[in-house]
Amino acid sequence: MPTTRPNGSLYTKTEGNVAIVEFGHPAGNSLPLELLERLKNEFDALSGREDVHIIVLKSEGEKAFCAGASFNELVAVASPEEGKAFFSGFAGVINAMRKCHKLIVGRVQGKTVGGGVGLSAACDYVLATEAASVKLSELTVGIGPFVIAPAVERKMGKAALAELTLAPEQWKSAYWAKEKGLYARVFDRISELDKEVAVFTEKLASYNPEALAEMKRILWEGTSHWDELLRTRAEVSGKLVLSEFTRRALERFGK
Known part of the structure; x- marks a missing residue:
């Protein structure tokens, strides 16, 4: 059963040399700050485990993969400091995924919005269903996907980032x-997706862990400045969320 916990849930189980990290939240698997912190800490912990060769990132249920940041927490931001802390949640997770010594395979079963797209982009390899459509809706409320943009651009290119960002309702x-x-691959049904995730990660985990770690390092070359970059982006977003435009837009969305 999907979680009913207001701050969401996070569970990790290990099958052979594969660690499966599953997050959930009753609001479309959105990610409040507490859950983002837990995700960050989990990636940090798994990075150092010798028995783990591969990580699978998935979310609960059969509908949305991730609805992005917590709307309630976004509305509650009352100062630039709170805003920076709020947006730094995704910065922390993306940087933890980037620096994790293990390759991360995303299992995306449904729609993903905003920060959820950033989460997918920070995975090293993603398997999805045809229901896994994407949207970056931030401009509709007067902010932008600034924190996740480097991850999206790295994976999809600047043109695709612009196409997503500048058509925020599409x-x-x-x-x-x-x-x-x-x-990397798209499947018709969740059952097919799960079968392939199991087969693919079991095979991947059988390879030399030192070679896998080196491949991870190569895939993320040129991103060592992201700690500072994403913090700066979080600060920009934290200020914008307090603008009159954004306050009005959030009120409309909340009705």
Whole structure:
């Protein structure tokens, strides 16, 4: 059963040399700050485990993969400091995924919005269903996907980032996301997705762990400045969320 906990849930189980990290939240698997912190800490912990060769990132249920940041927490931001802390949640997770010594395979079963797209982009390889359409809706409320943009651009390119960002009310299909490089493979049904995730990660985990770690390092070359970059982006977002435009937009969305 999907979680009913207001701060969400996070569970990790290990099958052979594969660690499966599953997060959940009753609001479309959105990510409040507490859950983002737990995700960050989990990636940090798994990075150092010798028995773990591969990590799978998934979310609960059969509908949305991730609805992005917590709307309630976004509305509650009352100062630039609180705003920076709020947006730093995704910065922390993306940087933890980037620096994790283990390759991360994303299992995306449904729609993903905003920060959820950033989470997918920070995975090293993503398997998805045809229901896994994507959208970056931030401009509709007067902010932008500034924190996650480096991860999205790295995976999909600046043109795809612009296409998503500047059409913030438009869903892009899973096949579009595959064509742009976000997803490696797309499946018709969740049952097919789960079967392939199990087969693919078991095979991947059988390879030399030192070679896997080196491949991870190569994939993320040129991103060592992201700690500072994403903090700066979080500060920009934290200020914008207090603008009159954004306050009015959030009130409309909350009705």
